[in-house]
Amino acid sequence: MSIIYVLIPIAIIIVALAIVIFFWAVKSNQFEDLDRQGYSILFDDDLPPEEKKLAEQRKKLQQEQDKHGTD
Structure with missing residues (x-):
């Protein structure tokens, strides 16, 4: 029965630590x-530079469309 007096504070500390880590992750945009x-x-990493540039432009355009679509 006396082990309960040790396990309950340890459990509370672990839960508090998990909550702190979760809020840190949310705050730092994880x-x-x-x-x-x-x-x-x-996606293939060895695209030619021209295709990489086009892919980045498409990605920016998609992000802009998503941003305007959710407003």
Whole structure:
């Protein structure tokens, strides 16, 4: 029974630490871009410079459309 007096404070400390880490992650925008890592396996990294430039332009255009679509 006396182990309860040790385990409960340890559990409270662990939960408090998890909450602090979660709020730190939200504050530092760790959850901002969840799709990038999933899509990274689909795209080839050795594109020619011209195609990379076109892909970046398309990405910017898509982001602008998404931004205006959600407003």
